[in-house]
Amino acid sequence: MERNKRHIKKWLAMLPLSLVLLLSGCSQLTVLDPKGPVAESQKDLIMYSIWFMLVIVVVVFALFTYMVIKYRDRPGRGDKDYNPHLHGNTMIEVIWTVIPILIVTALSVPTVQTLFDLEKPPESTASATAAKEPLVIHATSADWKWFFSYPEQNIETVNYLHIPTDRPIEFKIASADSMSSLWIPALGGQKYGMAGMQNTLYLQADEQGVYDGRNANFTGEGFAAQTFEVYAESSEEFSNWVEQAQNSPELTQDQYNKLLKPGLTDRKTFSSTHLQWVNHGTMAGMDYAIELHGEAYEKELHLKSGDIEIDATDEE
Amino acid sequence: MQLDEFFVTGEPLIYAGMVSIVLVTAAIIFVLTYFKRWGWLWREWLTTVDHKKIGIMYILSALAMLFRGGMDALMMRVQLAFPGMDFLGSQHYNEIFTTHGTVMIIFMAMPFLIGLMNVIVPLQIGARDVAFPALNALSFWSFLFGALLFNISFVIGGSPDAGWTSYTPLAGAAMSPGPGQNFYLMGLQLSGIGTLATGINFMVTIIKMRAPGMKMFQMPIFTWSTLVTAFIIVFAFPILTVALALMTIDRVFGSQFFTLTGEGLPMMWANLFWMWGHPEVYIVILPAFGIFSEVIATFARKQLFGYKAMVWSMILIAGLSFLVWVHHFFTMGAGAFVNSVFSVSTMLIAVPTGVKIFNWLATLYKSKIQFTVANLWALAFIPSFVIGGVTGVMLGMAAADYQFHNSYFLVAHFHYVLIAGTVFACFAGLVYWYPKMFGHKLNERLGKISFWFFLIGFHVCFFPQYFVGLDGMPRRVFSIIPEWMPLNVISTVGAFGMGLGFAIFVYNIYYSYRYSEREKTGDSWDGRTLEWATPTPVPFYNFATVPHVNSHDAFIEMKEKGETTFDEEKVEPIHMPSNTGQPIIMMGIAGIASFGLVFEWMWMAIAGLIGLVVMMGVRSFDYDDGFHVEVDEIKRTERKARGL
Numbered sequence: 001m002e003r004n005k006r007h008i009k010k011w012l013a014m015l016p017l018s019l020v021l022l023l024s025g026c027s028q029l030t031v032l033d034p035k036g037p038v039a040e041s042q043k044d045l046i047m048y049s050i051w052f053m054l055v056i057v058v059v060v061f062a063l064f065t066y067m068v069i070k071y072r073d074r075p076g077r078g079d080k081d082y083n084p085h086l087h088g089n090t091m092i093e094v095i096w097t098v099i100p101i102l103i104v105t106a107l108s109v110p111t112v113q114t115l116f117d118l119e120k121p122p123e124s125t126a127s128a129t130a131a132k133e134p135l136v137i138h139a140t141s142a143d144w145k146w147f148f149s150y151p152e153q154n155i156e157t158v159n160y161l162h163i164p165t166d167r168p169i170e171f172k173i174a175s176a177d178s179m180s181s182l183w184i185p186a187l188g189g190q191k192y193g194m195a196g197m198q199n200t201l202y203l204q205a206d207e208q209g210v211y212d213g214r215n216a217n218f219t220g221e222g223f224a225a226q227t228f229e230v231y232a233e234s235s236e237e238f239s240n241w242v243e244q245a246q247n248s249p250e251l252t253q254d255q256y257n258k259l260l261k262p263g264l265t266d267r268k269t270f271s272s273t274h275l276q277w278v279n280h281g282t283m284a285g286m287d288y289a290i291e292l293h294g295e296a297y298e299k300e301l302h303l304k305s306g307d308i309e310i311d312a313t314d315e316e
Numbered sequence: 317m318q319l320d321e322f323f324v325t326g327e328p329l330i331y332a333g334m335v336s337i338v339l340v341t342a343a344i345i346f347v348l349t350y351f352k353r354w355g356w357l358w359r360e361w362l363t364t365v366d367h368k369k370i371g372i373m374y375i376l377s378a379l380a381m382l383f384r385g386g387m388d389a390l391m392m393r394v395q396l397a398f399p400g401m402d403f404l405g406s407q408h409y410n411e412i413f414t415t416h417g418t419v420m421i422i423f424m425a426m427p428f429l430i431g432l433m434n435v436i437v438p439l440q441i442g443a444r445d446v447a448f449p450a451l452n453a454l455s456f457w458s459f460l461f462g463a464l465l466f467n468i469s470f471v472i473g474g475s476p477d478a479g480w481t482s483y484t485p486l487a488g489a490a491m492s493p494g495p496g497q498n499f500y501l502m503g504l505q506l507s508g509i510g511t512l513a514t515g516i517n518f519m520v521t522i523i524k525m526r527a528p529g530m531k532m533f534q535m536p537i538f539t540w541s542t543l544v545t546a547f548i549i550v551f552a553f554p555i556l557t558v559a560l561a562l563m564t565i566d567r568v569f570g571s572q573f574f575t576l577t578g579e580g581l582p583m584m585w586a587n588l589f590w591m592w593g594h595p596e597v598y599i600v601i602l603p604a605f606g607i608f609s610e611v612i613a614t615f616a617r618k619q620l621f622g623y624k625a626m627v628w629s630m631i632l633i634a635g636l637s638f639l640v641w642v643h644h645f646f647t648m649g650a651g652a653f654v655n656s657v658f659s660v661s662t663m664l665i666a667v668p669t670g671v672k673i674f675n676w677l678a679t680l681y682k683s684k685i686q687f688t689v690a691n692l693w694a695l696a697f698i699p700s701f702v703i704g705g706v707t708g709v710m711l712g713m714a715a716a717d718y719q720f721h722n723s724y725f726l727v728a729h730f731h732y733v734l735i736a737g738t739v740f741a742c743f744a745g746l747v748y749w750y751p752k753m754f755g756h757k758l759n760e761r762l763g764k765i766s767f768w769f770f771l772i773g774f775h776v777c778f779f780p781q782y783f784v785g786l787d788g789m790p791r792r793v794f795s796i797i798p799e800w801m802p803l804n805v806i807s808t809v810g811a812f813g814m815g816l817g818f819a820i821f822v823y824n825i826y827y828s829y830r831y832s833e834r835e836k837t838g839d840s841w842d843g844r845t846l847e848w849a850t851p852t853p854v855p856f857y858n859f860a861t862v863p864h865v866n867s868h869d870a871f872i873e874m875k876e877k878g879e880t881t882f883d884e885e886k887v888e889p890i891h892m893p894s895n896t897g898q899p900i901i902m903m904g905i906a907g908i909a910s911f912g913l914v915f916e917w918m919w920m921a922i923a924g925l926i927g928l929v930v931m932m933g934v935r936s937f938d939y940d941d942g943f944h945v946e947v948d949e950i951k952r953t954e955r956k957a958r959g960l
Contacts, residue, residue: 029787030787030788031787031788041715042715042716042718042719045715045716046719049710049716053707053710057703060677060698061699061702063677064695064699067680068680071680071682071685072684072685072687073684073685073686081682082682082684084618085619086618086619086621086681086682087619087621088621088622088623088624089678092678093625093671093674093675096670096671096674097625097671100666100671104660104663107709107713108659108660111656111659111713111714111715111716112656112660114716115652115655115659115714115715116656118718119651119652177485177491177576178483178486179485179582181721183722183788183790185788188719189647189715189721190647190718190722191647191718192647195576196576196579196582197583197649199648199649200649214788214790216722216723217722218478218479218486218791218792220410220477220478220486220491220492221406221407223406223410223792223793224406224794224795286577287576287577289576290485290490290576291577297490297491297492298493300407301406302405302407303405303406303407304402305395305399305402306402308795
């Protein structure tokens with residue numbers, strides 16, 4: 001709450017300036033300030049399209065302003081330049097059909113290219129010496145939290161994750177219950193997590209840092225609190241963290257079942273994964289959570305805005 | 317069931333809502349009783365089959381729904397203005413954004429446009445009513461009872477809270493227990509019946525009942541947009557009907573179409589919903605295009621540029637609208653190839669839409685633009701809609717959409733197209749045709765004040781949302797982080813600007829009713845199409861004699877030749893349909909049956925269904941095929957209306 005008040009005061013004072021900030025601050029917007037190759041390629045595509053859009057907007061606005069000013073019905077204009085029977089002109093109509101087709105083509109080509117590129121792990125960047133095998137992390141959402149399972153390292157975290165930089169991460173996304181969407185805007189676009197279905201999303205961080213990640217798809221009462229933090233660090237630091245995590249207690253099935261219950265929970269670390277009992281991304285695991293906790297939705301959390309702030313900032 | 321489970325308890329805002337509902341209802345009952353107006357209400361309005369009156373009832377209901385949806389919006393904007401706001405809790409916020417979306421699309425935008433179609437389309441094509449007048453009344457009552465059912469949810473039983481898209485499995489019985497979601501299903505189902513019937517009605521009316529000589533490519537452009545919309549309705553709405561029925565069976569009778577258990581297919585709902593939902597957005601935008609075309613041509617004092625291109629681009633848009641539904645869930649993981657196909661088909665819609673924009677601009681070329689309020693709304697549409705359109709193309713680029721999806725960038729986009737497109741068109745159309753409906757114009761000065769408040773408020777509200785979306789703010793969160801605050805504060809200020817604009821608009825209706833000069837001729841704006849050829853107020857049979865049409869600006873030609881719709885020599889008795897109470901009774905019973913299903917009270921649902929079947933029987937054996945208006949009466953009416 002203290003943090004809020006400080007921010008509110010700061011911003012209230014700057015309110016008149018905010019328009020200027022808006023114009024100059026674009027490069028600080030998360031999506032346009034990528035921290036990895038996937039977000040980078042998406043930013044490039046967005047910027048490429050924005051130039052086209054700006055040209056279209058400028059042309060239409062200019063034409064519009066010209067017409068509205070020049071052809072307004074002002075006193076004394078008379079019938080000069082007035083032609084009520086002008087009904088069309090095939091030549092000009094062909095031109096303004098062809099131009100949009102060309103623009104759409106120009107936008108389609110890089111879109112399709114990027115779409116196919118995003119299905120593969122990102123190419124290694126200059127800082128990486130050799131192509132590295134992607135690190136596999138199962139990201140499983142449950143109302144209203146995230147489980148991150150590292151099958152190779154045999155660790156599992158709740159509501160935060162660590163990743164090494166300069167190495168592709170292969171997220172295997174699924175949901176235990178309602179449809180969610182894994183989104184780490186600084187690292188790249190999102191993909192849905194569904195029960196009974198497994199999606200693959202490749203992301204990679206090139207810069208070290210702490211990035212916000214969240215569920216972006218509405219899942220009910222705790223949705224706004226279904227966030228996590230991503231710690232991107234060098235491979236040594238990552239290895240150290242893995243070792244540390246491997247010393248944590250093991251996850252028991254009983255404990256996991258309790259964690260699945262709809263509600264909010266703190267960060268947790270375990271030295272084993274839930275994948276040994278259930279993979280929610282398969283048809284067999286699809287009804288696991290709902291069979292356990294189907295009745296729990298009868299109760300409301302009575303979640304207020306203040307509850308969430310505290311939850312997101314208590315650690316560190 | 318306990319009484320405190322039936323009524324929603326514990327929220328002061330909802331208690332206030334209950335009190336105001338009771339007060340308004342009591343006031344209406346008192347006024348009707350005191351002035352002895354019950355009989356008048358029944359004879360003139362509740363049993364009417366006159367398309368003009370049905371249209372007016374649609375528009376009034378839509379304005380009420382715009383108020384309700386707007387109040388929802390303002391409450392959301394207050395909650396989102398600052399981090400840590402405790403104005404609305406999560407659950408309450410979720411209910412409000414769900415009802416806001418549903419009310420605005422299903423119970424505001426569509427009825428508003430259908431209302432304008434009802435009033436204007438028969439007049440534009442020289443018809444005396446729609447093809448099936450009693451069915452038309454039934455459409456309206458199904459919409460109204462559906463809307464009432466949906467709107468009462470916030471005081472009785474609890475509002476739906478799974479978003480207007482109602483994605484399963486979240487919206488299923490397990491994760492959304494209670495009657496809330498059933499209100500959504502039954503409210504939409506009931507009003508959907510009416511929309512489908514309206515589609516069929518206007519399709520037949522326009523194809524079969526045009527004035528003699530009026531070829532398809534001579535129809536006024538608003539009529540064309542209505543015809544294309546009618547086709548979309550007839551093809552798209554059955555999908556919604558089936559999807560809603562399947563989810564209802566899931567929730568009420570325990571089947572497993574969209575559930576997580578029993579190998580249900582929750583993602584199938586998203587497909588079915590958007591196979592209807594994407595055409596739906598064209599159902600609310602194409603009539604808007606039609607209205608803008610009429611208003612711009614009239615106040616540019618010039619023929620519409622590229623009429624044929626305008627018509628063909630609407631037909632093309634309608635066709636493409638069925639081929640793009642996947643772009644609502646590019647992120648579901650269908651793969652690069654599927655996403656590529658739907659990406660390209662989505663962007664292709666920009667081509668016919670771009671053609672339309674350029675045609676409107678060309679209509680302004682060598683014109684004489686009059687800045688009436690109706691035209692201000694239409695002109696403001698062009699640049700505003702272009703912003704919404706180009707960002708729509710950006711969203712259509714699937715690889716980039718992974719970053720835009722579910723964010724405020726998307727929220728900003730669809731408000732730019734739906735407000736600058738549909739809402740501006742509703743206002744433009746209402747102001748433009750107001751004198752035809754009510755016999756006086758809306759005050760221009762107040763109209764301009766409300767226009768500027770609304771327009772500036774609109775841009776201030778939604779433009780910043782593109783940026784806060786790019787900063788990673790997802791839609792449907794009830795709480796913001798401090799980094800998103802400045803843009804959200806601006807947004808909230810803009811929302812209140814729009815609210816003020818709407819309030820002035822409504823005040824203008826009252827002010828103009830009191831003080832505006834009454835119309836003396838039927839041709840308020842020196843119009844171009846047949847609706848302006850009728851006297852104001854329009855006689856219930858519309859046209860004493862139906863003119864022969866040779867061009868698409870039929871009334872311009874009539875004025876040049878000195879013709880009117882009252883050719884004394886040619887007056888013949890006119891066949892008109894009788895009023896009937898069957899539609900309101902039938903749909904009232906359907907409303908009761910739906911209410912029973914909402915609470916899963918089977919005795920009520922079954923009784924209602926039996927009543928519905930009985931009413932269908934009554935209707936089938938109704939041999940009243942209308943009456944004839946005699947020549948003397950027509951001549952008397954027309955002479956009086958025209959001051960002859």
